[in-house]
Amino acid sequence: VISKSVFLSVLDLSWISKIQVNHPAVLRRAEQIQARRTVKKEWQAAWLLKAVTFIDLTTLSGDDTSSNIQRLCYKAKYPIREDLLKALNMHDKGITTAAVCVYPARVCDAVQALKAAGCSIPVASVATGFPAGQTHLKTRLEEIRLAVEDGATEIDVVINRSLVLTGQWEALYDEIRQFRKACGEAHLKTILATGELGSLTNVYKASMIAMMAGSDFIKTSTGKETVNATFPVAIVMLRAIRDFFWKTGNKIGFKPAGGIRSAKDSLAWLSLVKEELGDEWLKPELFRIGASTLLSDIERQIYHHVTGRYAAYHDLPMS
Numbered sequence: 001v002i003s004k005s006v007f008l009s010v011l012d013l014s015w016i017s018k019i020q021v022n023h024p025a026v027l028r029r030a031e032q033i034q035a036r037r038t039v040k041k042e043w044q045a046a047w048l049l050k051a052v053t054f055i056d057l058t059t060l061s062g063d064d065t066s067s068n069i070q071r072l073c074y075k076a077k078y079p080i081r082e083d084l085l086k087a088l089n090m091h092d093k094g095i096t097t098a099a100v101c102v103y104p105a106r107v108c109d110a111v112q113a114l115k116a117a118g119c120s121i122p123v124a125s126v127a128t129g130f131p132a133g134q135t136h137l138k139t140r141l142e143e144i145r146l147a148v149e150d151g152a153t154e155i156d157v158v159i160n161r162s163l164v165l166t167g168q169w170e171a172l173y174d175e176i177r178q179f180r181k182a183c184g185e186a187h188l189k190t191i192l193a194t195g196e197l198g199s200l201t202n203v204y205k206a207s208m209i210a211m212m213a214g215s216d217f218i219k220t221s222t223g224k225e226t227v228n229a230t231f232p233v234a235i236v237m238l239r240a241i242r243d244f245f246w247k248t249g250n251k252i253g254f255k256p257a258g259g260i261r262s263a264k265d266s267l268a269w270l271s272l273v274k275e276e277l278g279d280e281w282l283k284p285e286l287f288r289i290g291a292s293t294l295l296s297d298i299e300r301q302i303y304h305h306v307t308g309r310y311a312a313y314h315d316l317p318m319s
Contacts, residue, residue: 052097132158
């Protein structure tokens with residue numbers, strides 16, 4: 001269970017008013033992460049299996065149907081072929097993805113599919129006018145409530161980027177507070193859409209406001225922007241999470257999303273979170289990866305580790 005973040009009783013703008021992110025230093029740190037060699041052999045296989053348990057397996061397409069939602073949910077329950085897991089002696093460890101993530105109109109399909117599979121994987125729904133967030137506030141709040149009524153236990157909301165770009169921090173705080181209230185018992189992941197925030201300083205400030213307002217997670221992107229999850233943005237968000245934890249004692253989760261497609265990418269993200277926040281953040285309650293195609297490449301790499309050859313397209317089940 002993701003622990004709910006506690007509202008700060010008063011919006012503390014003094015905390016963020018003096019913040020200026022050192023852009024060159026952030027870029028140097030990002031280059032270090034990208035230049036590092038990844039783990040190999042059985043250590044790589046172990047890290048890749050761990051990465052699977054952080055994935056919010058996602059489909060957010062205009063042509064989503066009940067049948068491909070069922071297939072997505074089946075893949076979430078059985079992310080890696082059982083014979084491969086048996087070869088690694090991991091078949092009895094209950095490895096699944098962390099959640100499935102769908103549009104609000106597909107929440108019922110996902111809930112029914114997971115129930116039919118006898119599976120308790122959470123259903124996450126995007127909401128609040130995803131991906132642009134440019135609908136009326138009343139409509140965005142109702143979308144959250146409907147998704148929760150249909151069975152979503154996690155809500156991925158998008159913020160109104162114009163509030164960040166114009167420095168309306170109190171308005172942003174109030175809006176996210178309302179999202180938090182509309183979620184009820186569901187967990188709130190706040191998507192910052194960092195590729196549209198203008199600067200790394202704005203990314204830090206928006207991260208802080210989202211956490212102050214009660215977000216359980218902060219998330220980089222919708223996956224629909226021109227620029228999605230990048231290491232410089234992640235470093236700024238992770239440092240904000242660390243600062244917030246040091247000041248309040250509240251642990252807030254982190255979710256990169258958009259453009260994370262390869263097994264090698266996933267290892268770099270795990271390494272970054274481990275180095276910036278420590279092992280205690282390397283669990284699904286505090287770290288997720290939003291992805292639709294990543295799982296396929298991880299399974300392909302596991303197949304190679306076990307068999308010594310790469311799988312043909314037809315060797316691995318579709319997700």
